[in-house]
Amino acid sequence: MRGLMQDRPLLISQLLSFAGTYHAEREIVSRTVEGPIHRHTYADMERRSKQLANALKRLGTSAGDCIGTLAWNGYRHLEIWYAVSGSGMVCHTINPRLFPEQIRYIVNHADDRYIFVDLTFVGLMEKLEAEMPGVKGFVIMTDRAHMPQTSLKNVICYEELIAAESADFEWPEFDENTASSLCYTSGTTGNPKGVLYSHRSTVIHSMMANQPDALGLGSRDVVLPVVPMFHANAWSIPYGALMCGAKLVMPGPNMDGASIYELLETEGVTFTAAVPTVWLMLLQYLEREGKTLSALKRVVIGGSAAPRAMIETFQRKYGAQVVHAWGMTETSPLGTLGQLKAGMETMSEDEQITVQCKQGRAIFGIEMKITDDAGKELPRDGKAFGNLKVRGPWVVGSYLKGEGGQVLDAGGWFDTGDVATLDPAGYMQITDRSKDVIKSGGEWISSIDLENAAVGHPGVAEAAVIGIVHPKWDERPLLIIVRKPGSNVGRDEVLDFLKDKIAKWWMPDDVAFVDELPHTATGKLLKTKLREDFRDYKLPTA
Amino acid sequence: MRGLMQDRPLLISQLLSFAGTYHAEREIVSRTVEGPIHRHTYADMERRSKQLANALKRLGTSAGDCIGTLAWNGYRHLEIWYAVSGSGMVCHTINPRLFPEQIRYIVNHADDRYIFVDLTFVGLMEKLEAEMPGVKGFVIMTDRAHMPQTSLKNVICYEELIAAESADFEWPEFDENTASSLCYTSGTTGNPKGVLYSHRSTVIHSMMANQPDALGLGSRDVVLPVVPMFHANAWSIPYGALMCGAKLVMPGPNMDGASIYELLETEGVTFTAAVPTVWLMLLQYLEREGKTLSALKRVVIGGSAAPRAMIETFQRKYGAQVVHAWGMTETSPLGTLGQLKAGMETMSEDEQITVQCKQGRAIFGIEMKITDDAGKELPRDGKAFGNLKVRGPWVVGSYLKGEGGQVLDAGGWFDTGDVATLDPAGYMQITDRSKDVIKSGGEWISSIDLENAAVGHPGVAEAAVIGIVHPKWDERPLLIIVRKPGSNVGRDEVLDFLKDKIAKWWMPDDVAFVDELPHTATGKLLKTKLREDFRDYKLPTA
Secondary structure (H helix, E strand, O other), rough: EEEOOOOOOOHHHHHHHHHHHHHHOEEEEEOOOOOOEHHHHHHHHHHHHHHHHHHHHHHOOOOOOOEEEOOOOOOOHHHHHHHHHHOOEEEOOOOOOOHHHHHHHHHHHHEEEEEEEEEEHHHHHHHHHHHOOOEEEEEEEHHHHHHHOOOOOOEHHHHHHHOOOOOOOOOOOOOOOOOEEEEEOOOOOOOOEEEEEEEHHHHHHHHOOOOOOOOOOOOOOOOEOOOOOHHHHHHHHHHHHHHHHOEEOOOOOOHHHHHHHHHHHHHOOOOEEEEEEHHHHHHHHHHHHOOOOOOOOOEEEOOOOOOHHHHHHHHHHOOEEEEEEEEHHHHOOOOEOOOOOOOOOHHHHHHHHHHOOOOOEEEEOOOEEEOOOOEEOOOOOOOEEEEEEEEEEEEEEEOOHHHOOHHHHHHHHOEEEEEEEEEEOEEEEEEEEOOEEEEEEEEOHHHHHHHHHHOOOOOEEEEEEEEEEEEEEEEEEEEEEEOOOOOOOOHHHHHHOOOOOOOHHEEEEEEEEOOOOOOOOOEEHHHHHHHHHOOOOOOOOO | OOOOOOOOOOOOOHHHHHHHHHOOOEEEEEOOOOOOEEEEEEHHHHHHHHHHHHHHOOOOOOOOOOEEEOOOOOOOHHHHHHHHEEEEEEEEEOOOOOHHHHHHHHHHHHHHEEEEEEEHHHHHHHHHHHOOOOEEEEEEEEOOOHHOOOOOOOOEEEHHHHOOOOOOOOOOOOOOOOOEEEEEEOOOOOOOEEEEEEEEHHHHHHHHHHOOOOOOOOOEEEEEEOOOOOHHHHHHHHHHHHHHHEEEEEEEEOHHHHHHHHHHOOOOOOOEEEEEEEHHHHHHHHHOOOOOOOOOEEEEEEOOOOOHHHHHHHHHOOOOOOEEEEEEOOOOOOEEEEOOOOOOOHOOOHHHHHHHOEEEEEOOOEEEEOOOOOOOOOOOOOOOEEEEEEOOOOOOOHHHHOOOHHHHOOOOOOOEEEEEEOOOOEEEEEEEEEOOOOOEEEEEEEEHHHHHHHOOOOEHHHEEEEEEEEEEOOEEEEEEEEEOOOOOOOOOHHHHHHOOOOHHOOOEEEEEEEEOOOOOOOOEEEEHHHHOOOOOOOOOOO
């Protein structure tokens, strides 16, 4: 028997209508690529997004078309998100940090019809234009006065494009499973793969993201997503803010400490989110300048593991509560968030921070388990670590155009490629990537734990651990080190340093020294390259 | 183009699995009908709900069957909710405050197969059993020691029923549009009508209910729903608490001030919700006993309008923030909530409370407008009042078995039957029921405003205003008054008292005095009866 409630689809355009109606005067403050701070309101955004929707129609685009963006977080990028998805088209946020050949690949793979480009990236597009024949035009996200000289053909000025249009537009209604947006994984192996979000997945994800145990966004919040809109939907913040009417502060291209600090203070930001690198820059700036944070209440740290010292500094020195989060492009991205549970308020601050160093608890909607390689579920005891698998309405079902084949198992679970523990309280901790974990005699050794231990040595600048084939144990760890300038630390000293920090059987079988380690476009350690470089390496124990 | 995210249904059983996994040790504390306080955990609840699901199977029930409950808020009632809906059946929460003939009607109309009954209501079922031939048995919600002597046939003891079963049960997966639960309107005219919720509507509604701008429930909250589970899903609290892992405190049958106070204090309740009558009892108790509230942070008041003095007393005297809310069985029920918006923190306390006296702002997901009788949308200026219409995924689409016919207009809007204003900030205020508003010469007069003004007179115990046919103005207001004991206030004195309180043309054309006013089973003024009684009344102005 079916329920008899209204059959209303969940659509992204409803977020904009809601904000435009109930929070019409609430501000969106953007640092622009052109320089000045720009201020307008949700009412303005609604009007301009409708103008843009009319413009897109006039450009000849239609439902299902992909529209690319190469842009920082700003009010125009927001308008594009809502106008494109709201019109039934797919907003493809291109990560400008990908290698140019990857950008060319994904633009062609997604079949982008138009690309909206911030001034910053016009040069990049000029270089690639000839190899992206499907792109019919480039909309430069600026006004006439700031239009650049460019070799790009069919260039359109954003402000002129929308100024020519009426704000009279009715958002179409359609199936909530319609594709809304597209984001490619940065992909350490092979070509990037596209994750195609739907209106349903996006709205449901945002509903859960706003809850007190997740980001906790409300209308009185002032929200600064430093995490870019091309990085997994800026963790849902540009949706969640409209869902509740929070003031939005957009950092534009400037993510240095001074720029972020200025916005935090002058706009009274209560909530912000970014990767550890950004927070490192901010904390260094605060320290150097002797500044304090007056309004900030909550900082989300995700994208990679938050160092303990960072959590401590934000909370103890600056009075901002840290929420450590984990997710991935494939999970929209929110999977777990490190809000403390009831009862933990009586823990010591140190114990609380130990909990916060884990990646957090799953929010409702995300089912999560860890398994061994045979798919057997492992205990949630905080010790066993296994392949982290997730399932839920905002988790990827398959990649665009079927790349990578069937990515769910028979039970519908997606293997995240992470290796993690789950503790009895529900907190998850990433211990490795599954392709990097070292499988020694049937037991698993975390390459990340070994790396973290090794970089504790004062002479070590960077460390990587990979598995090397071993006749008896299948694999054994090799520690690869970049020395700090001036250091001449050697093999035995490093191994000796590790002795009381790791399990005995985790001890690397050898140490290699290199001048630098390979990284991906987005700064991740490129272990595939390392494994290739060390393919023929012979361990002394072999 | 469809998105490529996982096609996972939103199901109520997932809430229980989530709470059982991530908040296994979190408590559910219930005042029992038998007397003592009962304590157990979400892990216990999950286990027992699965036992009950197995028991329901053994009783021969199957997907789509309706299972009735006549019960207070308690742990067994919770288990029944989740086991019944989780199994794909429909949990029909029967409001024991309906007249017995209404209960008989809805049990038969819904075709309830079994009824789960608290000890309180065994006598009521005995009286009705013969007229409810479709009911195959009655499960008494107690243990063997407390089983009553009863004339009911096929009586089952709840604790024995589940003790016989294994806790090994896999919640089935099915379409999220499957019916989950059923609640009848109390209905001032005609028979009660059934609102049939779906898993989808219930889960989405709870997702929005938990947001900071709505109920704001998080894992560290301790939540006491005084509002009964048979009253529009207890405003989603028994779902929302599991969605975040809040501790649940259930009041059982005792809603008097002393009982509620005891739970608030001994359990450290941070959040509670009920109708004004309950809060009146609590506030009187606090006043009488000179007590304070030590843990309570937020009080939701809904079901009928919260008096200003009640809001003031909770906030000023007891330090608990009031959230005034509006909704109805047909809206799951949450429609609007009176959280203050950004900027309002600089208002004076009096101005803030004036905002809070309105019924609140719509939450995302609820579209809302006011229209005149021709369906034309009226301005959101806080002055114009019109028929309040709503639309959204947790709003009724049609009543069970098509009762009442087509209830949505061509645009999919549901007419709430309320008359309201919407102000520019988005706050809605109920001014009347649409069938009670007096239409005088094309203009509308709020019967509620007149009644509120009239009861301000010290000699007036209760007041009702109805429209009486008038040859020139179509309708004019008649004020009907119940005097306070000992009062002999007369017509002219009352009208004189109203002079500076209402618009001149709103002045009632006459005053009638009666000994008592008619009410519905749930205590609402029964104006249909009044209109009948005064059908032939001649106004002096006619």
